[in-house]
Amino acid sequence: MSAGAKTLSPQGESDAWPMGEDSCSDTPPLSLPLRGVETFPPLRGGTVLVAIALAAAPLGGCGFTPLYAQPDAAGGLTHIQVVAPQGRVGYLLREDLDDALGHAKGDAPLYRLEMVLNQGRQSHGLTANATAQRYELDLTVTYTLIDISNGKVATTGAVVSNISYDSTVQPYAGIAARQDTQDRLAADAAQKIEVQIAAWMAGHRAG
Secondary structure: OOOOOOOOOOOOOOHHHOOOOHHHHHHHHOOOOOOOOOOOOEEEEHHHHHHHHHHHHHHHHOOOOOOOOOOHHHHHHOOOEEEOOOOOOHHHHHHHHHHHOOOOOOOOOEEEEEEEEEEEEEEEEOOOOOOOOEEEEEEEEHHHHHHHHOOOOEEEEEEEEEEEEEEEHHHHHHHHHHHHHHHHOOOHHHHHHHHHHHHHHHHHOOO
């Protein structure tokens, strides 16, 4: 070993990496500092993706399988036809779901997703002149996934989203704030629906 090379300092039991029957690997977490080992500059660009992939690789040996790594579930998600409910929020919800599900345009759908929206607005922090300081928009989406091949209901579910925004005395600013909140409501509901349907498909195909 050259004179400039560094060696790991002796470690006691208190500093040792804990091992047990539930441990999948004897490799410490990436954030755990190692004494006597030089650190490297921050990773940039494509090197970050390589590092993330290497860090995630041991998970497969622990019996963990990401939901989207299951081809049956992912393939089913891309073949869902989303029926847009009436109104601005319904349109936004369909657009967000098409993106989230990775809708395969041009391919024949296997499922049809129908939804019923229930929207509400609540006032919070009323002032002396009964003016609200904040508003809360509530969105409940009840959905039904239908198997197009036989017309039967495959699964049903519901998600709830609540987002608040500040009130303003400027009319146009108030409209913009409400529309921005609707955008976020639709995106949040779409994500929750995607997760529920993906979980159902993974269990349904596995069964």
